[in-house]
Amino acid sequence: MTDNPNNNAPDDSNANQHPQHTQADTPTDADAASVQAESQTDVEMKSKRKKLLTIFAIILVVIALIYAIWSFIFGNTVNTDNAYVGAQTxxxxxxxxxxxxxxxxxxxxxxxxxxxLAIIDPRDANIALAQAEAELAKAERQFSQSSANSSSLNSQILVSNDDIKSAEAQVAQAQVNLERAQIELNRRQQLIGSGAISKEELTTSQSAYNTAQANLNVAKAGLAQAQSKRKAAESNLAANEALIKGTNQGTAPDVLVAKAKVDQAKLDLxxxxxxxxxxxxxxxxxxxxxxxxxxxxxxxxxVPLSEIYVDANFKESQLKDVRVGQKATLTSDLYGDDVEFHGTVVGFAGGTGAAFALIPAQNATGNWIKVVQRLPVRIKLDPESLDKYPLRVGLSMDATIDLKSK
CATH class of the missing domain: 2.40.50.100 (RNA polymerase II/Efflux pump adaptor protein, barrel-sandwich hybrid domain)
Incomplete structure (x- = not known):
C-alpha cells in the first residue's frame, strides 16, 4: 500500500474552509480580570456613595436635633456680655x-x-454753741422781764388813775377859786365908780382873778399829763401782753428762735x-x-458692696419679651464661668446709651447708617452670692435672662 500524496489535502482544505483563530481574537485571563475589577470598582463606588449619603443624612439629622435642643433650651433666653457692675455710691x-x-x-x-471717717477741728463750733446758749439765756431772761413788766405797767396804770383823780380834784379846786375871784373882781368893778373901794383893791382883785385863772390852767395841764401817762402805760401794757399772751418761757417766740440756734450749733458741732x-x-x-x-x-x-447691681446693655432687638421680675444668671470675668450669680430684672433705663451720651449721635444727615442701639437693663444681684464672691464697681459681666421666668 502506497502513500497518497493527497492525504494532506483535506487538511489543507479544511484549513482553508475553517480559518484558524488568532491570539488577539481569543479572550485571555487578563481581560476577564480587568472586567471583573471594573465591576468590583463600580460596586465599591456605589457602596461608598451610599455610605457618604448616609453619613450626610445622619449629620443633617444631628444638626436638626441640635437646633431643636438649642431652640428648646436656649431659645427662651437672651444674653449679652456688654454688662458692668454698678452701685449707688x-x-x-x-x-x-x-x-x-x-x-x-x-x-x-x-x-x-x-x-x-474724719474729724474737723471743733473749736469754732464750740464757740458758736456757747454764743447760741448765751443768746438763749438772754431770751429767757427777757421773757421773764416782759412778764414782770406787765405787773409794773399795771401798777403804773393804777398810779396814773390816782394821779388823774388828784389832777381832777385840783382842776375842780382851781375852777372854784377862779369863780370866787371872778365874783370878787366883778363886785369891785361895780363899786369902783361909786368910790367905795380904791383902785388898789381893784388891782388886787384883778391879780387874784388872774392867778386863779392860771392855777386852773395848770390844774388842767396836770390832768392832761396824768391822762397821757395812763394812756402810755395802757399802750405799753397792751404791747407787752401781746408778746407774752398765751405763751410761757418755753414757748415764747424769741426763746424758740434762740433754742433753734442752739440746736443748729449743736448739730454743727x-x-x-x-x-x-x-x-x-x-x-x-x-x-x-x-x-x-x-x-x-x-x-x-x-461703695456699698452688698447693694451693687448690674447694668446689662442688651440690643433693642433682644428686649421684646424681657420683663421686670424675670430671673437672670450672670458670670464675671473676675471669677470665670465656674461661679454663677443670680439676679432679678428690676427695671429699664429711660433711654439708650447713645441718647444719654456726652455727645449724642446726629442721625439727621445724608450719610446716616443704622446702628443697633443698646438699652441698659438693671439686674439686682442676690446678696447670698455677693457675700461669698464680692464684686467691685465697673467689673465686666456676662448676663443671661430667662424669658420664661416670672
Missing amino acids: AQVTSMVSGQVKQVLVNDTDQVKKGQV ERTTIVAPLDGVVAQRNVQVGQRVAPGSNLLSV
Missing part, C-alpha cells in the same frame, strides 16, 4: 467749714455705718465728726489732714 461731704484735724481711713478700707453713712468700701479719698474744707466739699466715697 455714697458721696461723703463736709456740712461745716473748718480745718481737717484727722483722717482715719484710706482707699480700699472696709467701713461700717456710723464709723468715724456734731458734724465736725464725719461718719460713714452705710457699710462699704472707701474710694476716691480727696481729703488730707490740715486741709480747710467748706460746706459741700467732697471728701471721699463709700
Whole structure:
C-alpha cells in the first residue's frame, strides 16, 4: 500500500474552509480580570456613595436635633456680655467749714455705718454753741422781764388813775377859786365908780382873778399829763401782753428762735465728726489732714458692696419679651464661668446709651447708617452670692435672662 500524496489535502482544505483563530481574537485571563475589577470598582463606588449619603443624612439629622435642643433650651433666653457692675455710691461731704484735724481711713478700707471717717477741728463750733446758749439765756431772761413788766405797767396804770383823780380834784379846786375871784373882781368893778373901794383893791382883785385863772390852767395841764401817762402805760401794757399772751418761757417766740440756734450749733458741732453713712468700701479719698474744707466739699466715697447691681446693655432687638421680675444668671470675668450669680430684672433705663451720651449721635444727615442701639437693663444681684464672691464697681459681666421666668 502506497502513500497518497493527497492525504494532506483535506487538511489543507479544511484549513482553508475553517480559518484558524488568532491570539488577539481569543479572550485571555487578563481581560476577564480587568472586567471583573471594573465591576468590583463600580460596586465599591456605589457602596461608598451610599455610605457618604448616609453619613450626610445622619449629620443633617444631628444638626436638626441640635437646633431643636438649642431652640428648646436656649431659645427662651437672651444674653449679652456688654454688662458692668454698678452701685449707688455714697458721696461723703463736709456740712461745716473748718480745718481737717484727722483722717482715719484710706482707699480700699472696709467701713461700717456710723464709723468715724474724719474729724474737723471743733473749736469754732464750740464757740458758736456757747454764743447760741448765751443768746438763749438772754431770751429767757427777757421773757421773764416782759412778764414782770406787765405787773409794773399795771401798777403804773393804777398810779396814773390816782394821779388823774388828784389832777381832777385840783382842776375842780382851781375852777372854784377862779369863780370866787371872778365874783370878787366883778363886785369891785361895780363899786369902783361909786368910790367905795380904791383902785388898789381893784388891782388886787384883778391879780387874784388872774392867778386863779392860771392855777386852773395848770390844774388842767396836770390832768392832761396824768391822762397821757395812763394812756402810755395802757399802750405799753397792751404791747407787752401781746408778746407774752398765751405763751410761757418755753414757748415764747424769741426763746424758740434762740433754742433753734442752739440746736443748729449743736448739730454743727456734731458734724465736725464725719461718719460713714452705710457699710462699704472707701474710694476716691480727696481729703488730707490740715486741709480747710467748706460746706459741700467732697471728701471721699463709700461703695456699698452688698447693694451693687448690674447694668446689662442688651440690643433693642433682644428686649421684646424681657420683663421686670424675670430671673437672670450672670458670670464675671473676675471669677470665670465656674461661679454663677443670680439676679432679678428690676427695671429699664429711660433711654439708650447713645441718647444719654456726652455727645449724642446726629442721625439727621445724608450719610446716616443704622446702628443697633443698646438699652441698659438693671439686674439686682442676690446678696447670698455677693457675700461669698464680692464684686467691685465697673467689673465686666456676662448676663443671661430667662424669658420664661416670672
